[in-house]
Structure formats: structure tokens, C-alpha cells
Amino acid sequence: MRKLVLILCLLSPILALAQGFQVNLGGQQQIGMGHTGTGLLQDGASVFFNPGAVAMLPENYVQAGVSPLLFKSDFNPLNTGTQYHTADKVAYPFNAYVVWGPKSSFWKIGLGVYTPFGGLTDWGNTWQGKYVLESLDLKAIYFQPTLSIKLTDYLSIGGGFVYNRGSVDLKQALPLSDASGQQIGQAELKGSGKGYGWNAGIYFKTESGVSVGISHRSQVTTTISDGNALFTVPASLGSSFPQPNTFNASIPLPATNSIGFGFYPTKKWTLALDVNVVGWSVYKALAFDYKSNTSSLHDSYFPRNYKDAVVLRGGAQYKSSDNLSLRFGGGYASTAVSDGYVTPEAPDANRFYVTGGIGYRLGHHLNVDASFEYEHLMARTQTNIQSQLAGTFETNVYIPGLSLSYHW
Amino acid sequence: MKFLKQHLYIIAGLLALGACKPEIKTPQPSRGSADFSRFIAVGNSLTAGYADGGLYLAGQQVSFPNLIANQMKLVGGGPFSQPLFSTDQANGSGYLTLTGFNADGTPIIKQVTTNLAIRGVVTIPGFGNATLYTKYTGDINNYGVPGIKLQQILYAPYGNLNGYFERMLPGNSPTNSTTYLDFVTAKPFTFFSSWLGDNDALSYATSGGAGDVLTDKAQFNQLYQVLIARLTAGGQKGVVATVPDVTSIPYFNTVTVGAIVAGVQKANPAVTGIYINALTSASTTGTYAPRIATAKDLILLSFSTAKIGQPVTTQLGPLPYGLTPLTPIDNQYVLDQNEVALTEAYVSSYNQTIKTVAATYGLAVFDAFAYLNQIKANGIAVNGVNLTSNYISGGLFSLDGVHLTPQGYAFISNGIISVINAKYGSSIPFVNVANYTGVKFP
Numbered sequence: 001m002r003k004l005v006l007i008l009c010l011l012s013p014i015l016a017l018a019q020g021f022q023v024n025l026g027g028q029q030q031i032g033m034g035h036t037g038t039g040l041l042q043d044g045a046s047v048f049f050n051p052g053a054v055a056m057l058p059e060n061y062v063q064a065g066v067s068p069l070l071f072k073s074d075f076n077p078l079n080t081g082t083q084y085h086t087a088d089k090v091a092y093p094f095n096a097y098v099v100w101g102p103k104s105s106f107w108k109i110g111l112g113v114y115t116p117f118g119g120l121t122d123w124g125n126t127w128q129g130k131y132v133l134e135s136l137d138l139k140a141i142y143f144q145p146t147l148s149i150k151l152t153d154y155l156s157i158g159g160g161f162v163y164n165r166g167s168v169d170l171k172q173a174l175p176l177s178d179a180s181g182q183q184i185g186q187a188e189l190k191g192s193g194k195g196y197g198w199n200a201g202i203y204f205k206t207e208s209g210v211s212v213g214i215s216h217r218s219q220v221t222t223t224i225s226d227g228n229a230l231f232t233v234p235a236s237l238g239s240s241f242p243q244p245n246t247f248n249a250s251i252p253l254p255a256t257n258s259i260g261f262g263f264y265p266t267k268k269w270t271l272a273l274d275v276n277v278v279g280w281s282v283y284k285a286l287a288f289d290y291k292s293n294t295s296s297l298h299d300s301y302f303p304r305n306y307k308d309a310v311v312l313r314g315g316a317q318y319k320s321s322d323n324l325s326l327r328f329g330g331g332y333a334s335t336a337v338s339d340g341y342v343t344p345e346a347p348d349a350n351r352f353y354v355t356g357g358i359g360y361r362l363g364h365h366l367n368v369d370a371s372f373e374y375e376h377l378m379a380r381t382q383t384n385i386q387s388q389l390a391g392t393f394e395t396n397v398y399i400p401g402l403s404l405s406y407h408w
Numbered sequence: 409m410k411f412l413k414q415h416l417y418i419i420a421g422l423l424a425l426g427a428c429k430p431e432i433k434t435p436q437p438s439r440g441s442a443d444f445s446r447f448i449a450v451g452n453s454l455t456a457g458y459a460d461g462g463l464y465l466a467g468q469q470v471s472f473p474n475l476i477a478n479q480m481k482l483v484g485g486g487p488f489s490q491p492l493f494s495t496d497q498a499n500g501s502g503y504l505t506l507t508g509f510n511a512d513g514t515p516i517i518k519q520v521t522t523n524l525a526i527r528g529v530v531t532i533p534g535f536g537n538a539t540l541y542t543k544y545t546g547d548i549n550n551y552g553v554p555g556i557k558l559q560q561i562l563y564a565p566y567g568n569l570n571g572y573f574e575r576m577l578p579g580n581s582p583t584n585s586t587t588y589l590d591f592v593t594a595k596p597f598t599f600f601s602s603w604l605g606d607n608d609a610l611s612y613a614t615s616g617g618a619g620d621v622l623t624d625k626a627q628f629n630q631l632y633q634v635l636i637a638r639l640t641a642g643g644q645k646g647v648v649a650t651v652p653d654v655t656s657i658p659y660f661n662t663v664t665v666g667a668i669v670a671g672v673q674k675a676n677p678a679v680t681g682i683y684i685n686a687l688t689s690a691s692t693t694g695t696y697a698p699r700i701a702t703a704k705d706l707i708l709l710s711f712s713t714a715k716i717g718q719p720v721t722t723q724l725g726p727l728p729y730g731l732t733p734l735t736p737i738d739n740q741y742v743l744d745q746n747e748v749a750l751t752e753a754y755v756s757s758y759n760q761t762i763k764t765v766a767a768t769y770g771l772a773v774f775d776a777f778a779y780l781n782q783i784k785a786n787g788i789a790v791n792g793v794n795l796t797s798n799y800i801s802g803g804l805f806s807l808d809g810v811h812l813t814p815q816g817y818a819f820i821s822n823g824i825i826s827v828i829n830a831k832y833g834s835s836i837p838f839v840n841v842a843n844y845t846g847v848k849f850p
Contacts, residue, residue, distance in 0.1 A: 072428070072429055072430060073430070074429060074430040074431060074432050075432075076432040076434055077838065077840065078838070079825075079829075079835070079837060079838040080434075080837040080838050080840070081434045081437060081482070081837055082837070082840070083431065083432060083434075085429050126843075127842075128791055128840050128842050129791060129792060129842070130791075130792075130842055131791055131792035131793045131842060132791065132792035175793045175803060175815070175845075175846055176846075176849060177845035177846065177847075177848045177849065178848065178849060178850070179505075179848050179849070179850045180848075181466070181845050181848055183845060233849075234848075234849035234850060235850060236506075236508050236509055236849050236850045237849055376430075379432055386789065387789055387791065387792035388788070388789040388790055388791070388792075389791050389792055392432050394430040394431075394432050395430060396428060396429070396430045398428070
């Protein structure tokens with residue numbers, strides 16, 4: 001009879017890792033140039049953009065940067081004039097690199113610590129889609145030791161090993177009210193996990209002076225084991241949502257294949273072009289496995305059926321003096337999320353972005369670089385196949401950034 | 409220190425960017441060809457906001473006409489008054505509340521008996537007792553009267569027999585003689601909703617076919633013509649709703665023959681079935697005879713399974729209740745297969761009438777019959793919540809198994825708004841269903 005009364009079966013935590021979660025904030029100089037860098041030798045951020053180029057870098061580097069990110073999304077439910085906005089919360093993607101090799105040697109080693117994926121979305125607990133998502137805080141920190149070798153003066157290769165430390169904190173309302181009619185039901189899934197991957201690249205200079213880079217960053221499947229599954233429910237339903245409870249989940253962070261070109265029309269100008277293909281199609285479904293199941297709390301399986309996405313990027317740098325560089329760029333990214341699968345944690349859509357940046361040489365060995373990026377995700381009107389949440393999402397992203405690098 | 413300062417600038421800059429929210433452009437909502445300036449709601453318990461086996465303030469406040477009227481205000485709708493119970497008497501008629509679950513998972517349900525608005529009981533000769541409620545004297549837009557049938561809208565003494573109607577009228581029972589139809593059309597109005605006709609079939613069904621009768625099909629047709637002719641006499645536009653399939657609601661689907669038999673077999677494996685007193689043909693003139701129940705016979709939510717097997721005195725001595733042809737389950741607890749067929753035939757005829765008349769007068773039709781059957785078959789996801797027709801867990805139906813939860817009324821409101829918008833080219837915004845609760849759990 002319990003089954004008869006209490007098949008709630010409503011919990012559908014959703015972790016869609018859309019483009020919105022690939023933050024790509026690999027280095028301030030590269031951000032300023034529209035996120036290009038696969039075919040360039042800018043600085044230590046080559047560890048991220050193309051490990052094959054590291055051995056060609058003219059100097060050794062120790063550098064770190066941060067890119068405070070503000071993800072501002074708006075939702076207008078279908079057939080209403082209502083607008084719901086995400087809360088003003090700032091995420092802090094960062095990047096840090098060390099690159100070292102003996103002067104004029106054929107090799108260099110490097111270490112990169114950076115945050116290629118992450119998301120911070122807080123819709124609050126009163127909006128129309130609260131039963132789909134209240135908030136999500138997702139972080140992935142990649143640690144990447146790297147070795148790069150110069151084969152000839154024109155050609156170098158490199159590769160690295162990736163260890164990912166990921167964490168997730170997801171909150172979702174449950175449609176359960178207490179005796180006074182307060183909508184108190186809530187689920188929170190909180191945990192951390194790890195994953196492994198690798199990357200490799202090749203870099204060469206052509207006779208025409210154009211530089212070319214090709215790189216592959218592998219898929220990193222991140223597994224969260226024994227995360228906390230916390231449920232707030234009316235007391236009479238406590239046995240249906242046993243506490244404490246844990247969950248396991250596995251999330252594939254997709255591979256990225258890149259090709260990039262550098263052009264040097266004059267001494268002062270650098271032009272760059274990058275193309276990324278992001279292998280989102282590996283993201284077929286999301287499954288949560290709860291340690292304690294009840295008739296109300298089933299393991300869950302949610303189809304995602306993402307598709308690969310393509311990003312086109314272009315940028316330029318103008319060295320106005322020995323000390324000052326001005327940068328700008330932009331790009332366009334196609335969405336990885338098919339119609340019917342758009343969800344509020346990263347309401348993905350085709351997007352464009354523009355960037356700008358300034359680099360200043362503070363001394364012989366010290367550079368400061370500032371960057372700014374504005375991204376706009378096009379308005380997208382959708383009815384989610386699973387939740388039937390229907391409406392229009394539109395998103396702006398603002399990302400200032402600052403880094404310091406010491407080089408010798 | 410310098411870094412900290414720069415950091416502060418960045419944060420300040422980000423906060424400034426906080427102002428640059430994206431803003432989705434939405435069209436200005438429009439009333440289309442309809443005029444919502446004075447909207448009235450005509451109907452029964454579903455219109456009144458009845459829930460959990462009672463009419464009480466919290467339910468009235470989430471009645472579907474009130475929810476819709478709030479949305480209509482965005483397209484030129486006027487004030488909407490309901491005959492609300494006072495906060496001192498907020499529990500109105502009293503209602504059911506869930507206080508917990510038994511060890512076997514069945515719900516423990518109690519009646520709320522405090523802060524009622526009952527002012528007395530009057531005995532009407534030839535009818536019986538009518539419970540009377542505290543009078544309401546203000547403006548009325550929501551004329552929902554729990555229990556009313558279409559068959560009763562022209563019956564002059566009805567205002568003495570139904571306490572929910574009596575409390576809207578100036579006079580005291582048994583002195584009233586205003587018909588329901590006269591009363592609701594006394595003040596001018598520009599738009600109406602009419603959801604009448606449910607009780608003409610449902611009262612028969614919820615009494616197990618034993619305590620009430622089905623309204624004659626021809627009479628239903630004649631009265632419905634009269635009703636709509638009067639409501640549209642001033643050229644008013646409106647929306648009408650069909651009668652739901654009685655078998656789509658949990659009142660008839662929660663306690664099943666199979667579950668009862670399985671329960672009995674745990675104690676006595678020899679038992680193969682339970683007996684009911686069933687109609688022998690799907691006709692109002694059919695006779696009743698005991699037989700073994702099948703899955704097509706619907707046991708009502710009001711039936712207590714503890715009765716099964718209790719000794720009943722018969723001519724052959726004491727026999728177990730429900731387990732022999734001499735001691736069938738009482739008719740009032742069972743809507744048997746033929747009674748179901750009979751009810752469905754009547755509902756089908758009523759709905760034919762409703763759709764035909766609505767088409768004649770160019771009214772919007774909310775097909776509650778199709779809507780609720782669809783949900784019974786497949787459930788429906790709304791804003792990430794799966795709503796079903798299941799008792800308690802389904803989220804749509806309140807503890808009485810017939811009427812809706814606030815969430816259910818909000819959901820139905822959007823269905824009605826959709827058909828109004830489609831018919832009249834208006835764009836009344838939808839209600840946010842996520843703001844409303846299902847069954848309340850202790």
C-alpha cells in the first residue's frame with residue numbers, strides 16, 4: 001500500500017554540461033585575442049592551448065591569472081510576461097602555469113593548473129523552474145604536467161597528463177509541502193570526484209611565416225563517489241527519503257580538438273585564428289545511483305543526447321610599443337544542446353563573444369595582462385522534453401580578468 | 409595591498425555589470441475580442457474551490473476562477489469577489505487533513521472541526537436536513553455552489569436546501585425562492601465561465617449508484633440550452649467545461665478489487681474473490697444481484713477494507729461480509745461495471761450537449777473530459793513535476809479523491825486560459841503552477 005500512496009518518483013536532478021560549462025579561460029593574453037592561441041607562442045598558457053608549442057616558447061614562465069565570471073541568465077515562461085533572473089554570483093575560474101627548460105635546449109617541461117569547466121547558476125527557490133533546478137555550483141580543476149620537445153627549428157611536439165578534481169553542489173526543490181502549506185521540499189546533491197585524461201599537440205612554422213598548431217585535449221570522465229544526497233521533506237515522508245544517503249554519478253567532460261594559425265603581417269601585428277570541435281556527443285545521458293533507494297527515490301537516468309559543437313575564434317594583438325600590447329578578438333560557438341534538451345543550469349544556445357585586452361610590461365621580467373570578455377547567448381524558446389519547462393532563455397556573460405607573469 | 413585594491417575594483421565593476429541583465433522582450437498581453445471587465449463564474453464545487461471534502465477559505469482563495477481572474481487583470485479584467493469565509497471561520501464546512509501514515513503506508517486522515525462557519529441545521533419537510541453556513545453579503549463574482557446539479561438551476565426552493573447557495577442569498581432557509589440561474593444573472597457581466605453538469609452524473613457515481621439518480625439526458629439538454637441562452641443574452645462571451653469521466657478520478661481508482669482480494673488472501677488463501685451487489689444491465693431500470701467482483705467494478709474511496717470478513721447476520725446465520733453472495737459489499741461502496749457503463753453513457757450525452765450548445769453560441773470549450781483522461785493515461789509533467797491521477801502522490805487531486813489540490817486548480821486554470829486565448833485571440837498570461845502546493849504532508 002505504501003506504493004499506492006507514495007510513488008513520488010519526482011526527483012530529476014539534472015547536470016547538463018553545456019557549452020556554458022566549458023569556460024575556456026586559459027590565459028589572459030589569449031582571452032584578449034578572442035581565445036585564440038593554439039597556433040601562437042604567447043606565454044606559458046601554451047600548456048593549455050597547445051602543449052606541442054611549449055618547447056618553442058622563447059623564455060621560461062611562472063604566471064597566474066583569474067577571470068571573475070558573471071553568468072546572467074533570464075527566463076521568460078511561455079505565455080507570460082514574467083521574467084526570472086539568476087542571482088548575481090561570481091565564479092572565479094583561474095589559470096596558473098610554470099614552464100621551464102634550460103636555455104636553448106630542445107625540451108621544456110611545464111605544469112598547468114586551470115579550470116576548463118565550471119558553472120555557477122543560482123535561480124533561487126521561488127522561480128517557475130525550481131523543481132528542475134534551484135542552483136548549481138560545478139567546478140573542475142585540471143592539473144596538467146607537460147613535456148614538450150623541439151624536433152627541428154620548425155617543429156615541436158608535446159603532451160601532458162591531466163588529473164581532474166571536480167566538485168558539484170546542486171539544489172532542486174521537491175514538490176512537497178508541510179502541514180502549513182510551506183513548500184519545504186528540497187534535494188541537495190553535493191560531492192566531489194576525480195577523473196583522468198591527457199592532451200597532446202604539435203606546432204610548426206611554415207616557410208611563409210604562418211605558424212600552425214594542432215592540439216587534442218582528451219575526454220575526462222569525472223566520477224563522483226559517495227556524494228551526499230540531502231533531502232528536506234515533511235516528517236511523515238522521512239522514511240521515503242532516508243538520511244543519510246549518498247549518490248554516485250559519472251560525468252564525461254568532453255574532448256576538444258583544435259587547430260590554430262598565427263599570422264604576422266608586420267612586426268607590430270599578430271593575427272590568430274582557431275577552430276575547436278568539442279566532442280559533446282559523448283554526453284548521452286546522466287545517471288544518478290543512490291545508495292538507499294525507496295519506492296519514492298529511484299535511481300535516475302536522464303537522456304541528454306548532446307551533439308558535437310564547433311567554435312570559431314579570431315583575434316589580434318597590436319604591439320604599440322615595447323611595453324604595451326593591445327588585443328581584441330571574438331568568436332562564435334554553436335550549441336551542443338539539441339532542441340528539447342535545454343535546461344536551466346546552463347541554458348545553452350548559439351553564442352557569440354567579443355573580447356579585448358591590454359598587456360603591459362612592468363619590468364624586464366614581469367608582465368601584467370588584463371582582459372575582458374562579453375558573451376551573448378541568443379534567446380532560445382524551448383519546451384524541455386522531460387520537465388516540460390517551457391519558455392525563453394537569454395544569457396549574457398561578463399568576464400573581466402587579470403594575470404601576472406614572470407618570465408626569464 | 410595594490411592587488412587587493414585592484415581586486416576591489418574588479419568586484420565593484422562586476423556589481424555594476426549586475427545592472428546589465430538580459431531582458432527578454434514579451435508582447436503586451438491583449439484581451440483579444442473578449443471583455444473581461446466583469447467576469448463571473450457559474451458552477452459547482454470545482455468552481456467554488458472545494459477541496460479535501462470541504463469548502464474552506466484556503467481552498468476558495470485558489471479556486472480556478474480566482475486564479476484566472478488574477479491573470480485577467482493583466483488584460484483589463486476587473487475586481488473579482490468571492491463569497492469567502494472569514495478568517496475567524498476560515499475552516500468553513502470543515503475539511504479533511506492528512507495526519508500521517510500507518511505502518512502499511514495507508515494515509516491517516518482526520519476531519520478538521522474547529523473554526524467552522526456552520527450556523528445551524530434546518531429541517532426541510534420532504535427533503536431532510538440542510539446545514540447552513542454563515543451568510544456572505546458582499547459582491548459576488550464566483551457563484552460556485554458545491555453540490556449543485558444543472559438539473560437544479562431553475563428549481564426555486566433550491567436556495568433552502570443547499571447551504572452553500574443559501575449563504576449567498578439574502579433570505580434565510582426556508583424562505584428563499586430565487587433560482588440559481590436568476591441569481592447569477594441578476595447583475596450585469598461581460599464574461600463567464602460555466603462548469604455545470606458534473607453532479608448530474610457524479611452524485612450518482614459517488615453514491616455507488618445507490619443514493620442518487622442520473623439527470624435525464626433530454627432534461628440536461630433542455631436545461632443547458634436555457635442556461636447558455638441566459639448567460640449569453642447580453643452578447644457575453646465565455647468558456648464552458650465538459651463533465652470529466654468519473655472513472656478518471658482517484659475516488660474510483662484507489663481501492664481496487666484486486667488489492668482487497670490480495671489482502672484477504674493473506675489471511676485466508678482459500679478466498680478467490682469478493683462479492684458485490686451489481687446492476688444486471690447498463691440501464692436505469694436494471695435490477696441488482698450479487699456476483700463476484702471483477703477488476704472492472706470500481707470500489708469507492710469511502711469503503712473501509714476493514715469491513716471485509718466481519719460477521720453479518722443472515723438467514724443462514726453469521727457470514728463474513730463481502731465474501732458470500734448473501735453478504736455482498738453494500739451497493740453504496742461500489743460502482744459496478746454496468747453502473748460505470750451507464751454513467752459513461754450519460755456523461756457522453758451530457759458532453760455532446762455541452763459541445764453542441766457551445767458551438768452554437770461560439771463559446772470556448774475546456775474539454776475536462778479529455779484533459780483528465782489524458783492525465784489518467786499518461787500523467788503530465790509541469791515545470792519539472794510529474795502530475796498524475798494517483799491518490800495523494802499524484803499532486804492533482806485533494807484528499808477527497810474528487811476535487812483538486814491548489815496545484816491541480818492552478819494547472820486546470822492554464823488549460824482554461826489556453827482555450828479562452830485560442831477562441832478570443834486574447835493573451836491572458838498563464839498561472840505559475842509551481843507556486844501552488846499539492847497535498848500537504850505533516
